[in-house]
Amino acid sequence: MEELISVRNVSKSFSSRFVLKGINLEVRKGEIFGLLGLNGAGKTTLIKIILKFLRPDKGMVMWKDSLLTDAIIRDKIGYLPENFFPPSQLKAIELLEGLASTCTSTLPPSQLLKMVGLEKETGRYLGFYSRGMMQRFGVALCLLKDPEVVIMDEPTLGLDIRGQRQMFDLMASLKDKGKTIIFSSHILSQVQTIADVISIVNRGRVSFGGKIEELLNLHSTKVFEEAFLKEIEKQ
Amino acid sequence: MKKILSLSVLGLKQVRRQKLFVAMVFFFILYLGFCLFLGKLSVAHADKVLRDTGLMGIEISLVILSIFGLSLDFARERSTHTLDIYLLHLGRSAYLATKMLSYILASCLYLVISGLALSIFLLLYRSFTPAIFGALYSLLLKITLVIAFTSLFAVVFSSPLLAMSATLFIYIGAELLPSAWEIMSRTPNVYERGVIYTIYAIFPNFSRLDFRYLAVWGNFPSGTQIVQVTIYTLAYLVCVYLLNTIVLGKKEL
Amino acid sequence: MRVFTQYYSVGKKRVITFAVFGGCLSVVIFFSLFIFSPSHSYTRLYFLPNSSYLEAITPGLKSLLSDAFYIQAILSLSDRFDSYRKKVRWIQRIFALSLVLDPKMEDNYFFAGVVVGNDPPSLKAGIKFLKKYQYLNPDDWHIPYWIGFDYYLLGDFLSAIRYYQRASLFKSAPSFLKSIQPMLYYKAGKIKLGIVFLEGLLSQAKNKRDIRWIRKKLLWLKNINYLQERKEEFQALFGRPPHSIEEMKEKGIITHIPSDPFGKGYYLDKNGCIKSRF
Numbered sequence: 001m002e003e004l005i006s007v008r009n010v011s012k013s014f015s016s017r018f019v020l021k022g023i024n025l026e027v028r029k030g031e032i033f034g035l036l037g038l039n040g041a042g043k044t045t046l047i048k049i050i051l052k053f054l055r056p057d058k059g060m061v062m063w064k065d066s067l068l069t070d071a072i073i074r075d076k077i078g079y080l081p082e083n084f085f086p087p088s089q090l091k092a093i094e095l096l097e098g099l100a101s102t103c104t105s106t107l108p109p110s111q112l113l114k115m116v117g118l119e120k121e122t123g124r125y126l127g128f129y130s131r132g133m134m135q136r137f138g139v140a141l142c143l144l145k146d147p148e149v150v151i152m153d154e155p156t157l158g159l160d161i162r163g164q165r166q167m168f169d170l171m172a173s174l175k176d177k178g179k180t181i182i183f184s185s186h187i188l189s190q191v192q193t194i195a196d197v198i199s200i201v202n203r204g205r206v207s208f209g210g211k212i213e214e215l216l217n218l219h220s221t222k223v224f225e226e227a228f229l230k231e232i233e234k235q
Numbered sequence: 236m237k238k239i240l241s242l243s244v245l246g247l248k249q250v251r252r253q254k255l256f257v258a259m260v261f262f263f264i265l266y267l268g269f270c271l272f273l274g275k276l277s278v279a280h281a282d283k284v285l286r287d288t289g290l291m292g293i294e295i296s297l298v299i300l301s302i303f304g305l306s307l308d309f310a311r312e313r314s315t316h317t318l319d320i321y322l323l324h325l326g327r328s329a330y331l332a333t334k335m336l337s338y339i340l341a342s343c344l345y346l347v348i349s350g351l352a353l354s355i356f357l358l359l360y361r362s363f364t365p366a367i368f369g370a371l372y373s374l375l376l377k378i379t380l381v382i383a384f385t386s387l388f389a390v391v392f393s394s395p396l397l398a399m400s401a402t403l404f405i406y407i408g409a410e411l412l413p414s415a416w417e418i419m420s421r422t423p424n425v426y427e428r429g430v431i432y433t434i435y436a437i438f439p440n441f442s443r444l445d446f447r448y449l450a451v452w453g454n455f456p457s458g459t460q461i462v463q464v465t466i467y468t469l470a471y472l473v474c475v476y477l478l479n480t481i482v483l484g485k486k487e488l
Numbered sequence: 489m490r491v492f493t494q495y496y497s498v499g500k501k502r503v504i505t506f507a508v509f510g511g512c513l514s515v516v517i518f519f520s521l522f523i524f525s526p527s528h529s530y531t532r533l534y535f536l537p538n539s540s541y542l543e544a545i546t547p548g549l550k551s552l553l554s555d556a557f558y559i560q561a562i563l564s565l566s567d568r569f570d571s572y573r574k575k576v577r578w579i580q581r582i583f584a585l586s587l588v589l590d591p592k593m594e595d596n597y598f599f600a601g602v603v604v605g606n607d608p609p610s611l612k613a614g615i616k617f618l619k620k621y622q623y624l625n626p627d628d629w630h631i632p633y634w635i636g637f638d639y640y641l642l643g644d645f646l647s648a649i650r651y652y653q654r655a656s657l658f659k660s661a662p663s664f665l666k667s668i669q670p671m672l673y674y675k676a677g678k679i680k681l682g683i684v685f686l687e688g689l690l691s692q693a694k695n696k697r698d699i700r701w702i703r704k705k706l707l708w709l710k711n712i713n714y715l716q717e718r719k720e721e722f723q724a725l726f727g728r729p730p731h732s733i734e735e736m737k738e739k740g741i742i743t744h745i746p747s748d749p750f751g752k753g754y755y756l757d758k759n760g761c762i763k764s765r766f
Contacts, residue, residue, distance in 0.1 A: 053322070053487065053488040054488070070326055073323060074325075081316030084315065085315035085316070085317070086317060087315075087317055089248070089249045090248065090249055094245060094248065098241055098244075099320075099324050101238045101242070102241075102324045103324065276537050276538070411563075414563040414567070417566030418566045435521075436520045437516070437517065440519070440520050440524045463519065463523055463524075466515070466519070467515070467519040467523075470512040470513075470515035473509075473512040474509060474512045477508060477509040478509065481505065
């Protein structure tokens with residue numbers, strides 16, 4: 001499969017405290033890539049470096065064979081931030097239509113809202129949306145420019161069990177549509193069902209990268225949580 | 236350009252629906268009552284006092300709306316990660332332009348509403364003069380610079396409180412600058428004079444942008460004055476905007 | 489190569505940004521310094537509310553309002569007006585308002601009564617202001633002193649002396665109000681009156697330091713008076729005033745030139761009057 005995003009030897013520190021050290025990983029086209037790790041491992045920092053919100057101290061992020069630029073990010077990458085709250089004074093359809101004018105190619109906003117199950121809430125102010133609805137709206141925003149890659153930082157944060165299920169079903173349907181998804185999560189049970197490839201970030205380094213089966217074999221266990229904890233405690 | 240304009244209109248909708256905007260409109264209407272009281276105190280000068288205090292009320296409320304509204308907006312977008320979404324779609328310089336333009340449009344809207352309210356009020360008390368529209372135009376230019384500074388400090392400082400304070404100080408400093416110049420330009424110390432000269436050259440010259448005193452006496456500004464202040468405001472706006480884009484470009488979010 | 493191209497276009501964009509920034513900043517500075525010159529000529533409102541209205545409505549805020557008007561007046565001191573008369577009138581009105589709201593703000597007297605005095609008419613306006621509002625602080629020695637000072641600047645030394653004497657009678661008045669009067673008598677040409685004043689002071693003085701300076705100034709004035717009388721004697725004798733004090737000694741009118749207790753010496757000015765270099 002074609003390599004879309006590759007992170008090459010990226011390091012980042014804040015006030016002489018290392019957050020990421022020599023991170024290398026590749027995301028291939030059409031796969032669901034899970035970025036796992038404990039709190040403070042550096043997952044969000046890595047995502048922000050990929051999106052060029054942060055500058056790495058060392059290393060680079062490549063898109064196919066060239067440097068990942070702002071223009072590529074604007075056209076090809078959609079992003080759902082952690083703990084996203086849309087502006088409460090706007091209606092869903094207004095924000096989507098407004099942002100649609102910035103995209104070179106875009107899916108119709110009404111279609112997007114239907115895709116995420118919000119077709120009946122188009123005229124409602126975003127301030128009145130529930131947490132689950134906000135997250136789904138965030139996914140709709142991600143998909144506005146019909147991106148090749150969708151990055152989601154903790155997409156199930158704050159969602160109830162049904163909301164989590166809906167989110168993962170959405171991710172599976174996006175994969176069926178040919179999208180590449182990068183997401184970070186704590187809910188290992190559901191990551192196991194959906195992720196094709198995972199990378200475990202531990203103390204600023206990628207301690208494991210590959211399929212979940214490989215991790216289970218490595219630690220001689222059939223329980224993903226156990227294998228994850230053993231991997232974390234390995235270093 | 237089209238995307239900046241369409242998102243600015245979206246931003247205008249957002250600002251218009253904010254509680255602060257509505258609060259300022261109500262505040263101004265109540266303030267007109269205070270103006271009436273002042274008018275009663277000002278024997279033989281009531282019409283001028285009504286115009287002066289009315290225009291000052293519009294300015295104060297606009298300054299509050301711009302400084303507090305924009306700083307809190309920035310902070311809210313940062314904390315709710317809406318900023319990330321906008322930057323992903325727009326890029327940093329376009330985002331800044333959108334933000335500033337939305338507040339400028341909101342200021343225009345506020346000026347229309349408050350200008351209308353003031354005009355009706357002055358008409359009722361036989362103090363109306365079309366010259367107040369000249370003052371409203373100059374107020375728009377002044378607020379444009381206030382918005383530019385607010386967005387600069389909102390980007391520079393992570394704390395909205397610091398951003399608001401810094402902008403307020405710039406505003407007050409710019410208002411008092413001519414008086415400070417008059418006093419300090421008489422100092423024999425060459426270095427002190429140099430410092431005040433430099434500050435005078437770089438600080439926004441709000442007193443020259445203000446046509447309120449002309450409007451109070453029922454005089455329109457001349458065409459040359461309008462062109463001069465417009466050019467000055469646009470040049471200053473571009474300077475602050477570019478500075479802002481440089482700062483935001485270097486900032487890690 | 490692609491990476492290089494990307495960095496090159498970023499560099500070009502930066503150059504353009506800085507060029508535009510520099511251009512706009514130049515426009516701003518040019519306008520600030522040359523088009524918007526510091527001398528603004530906007531017309532003023534020239535209105536102040538009546539103090540009795542303000543007193544009636546703001547019993548708790550009088551002091552704050554007084555401060556606000558005081559600041560406004562101070563800032564107006566540096567403003568340019570159509571004429572200096574207008575400026576003095578306007579500033580005095582604001583200071584008067586501040587004073588009426590808070591009579592303890594003595595600096596209002598100083599600025600409105602003394603600082604604005606730039607020429608004789610404004611000095612007279614200052615004197616008028618001080619006299620008008622003296623009733624608010626009848627026990628303050630500063631006010632008659634400042635009136636006296638204004639008269640001194642006007643060259644009306646006798647009036648200055650009168651007000652300095654009034655000021656010196658206040659309990660808290662400093663001693664310089666008395667010690668400065670001999671100089672005023674000298675400037676007014678009333679040496680004998682000055683001597684009488686100092687002799688009266690000497691008879692009442694108890695403090696050794698006071699006695700010292702009174703005696704010194706008394707000697708100084710007496711020397712001037714002595715030389716003045718000898719000069720008149722010379723004139724009566726020779727039908728003309730002396731060319732210098734030394735000529736009076738040569739002609740034997742005086743046996744010696746008295747030494748100036750302040751060390752600067754005496755001389756005859758071109759009008760034939762005895763002057764001190766002190």
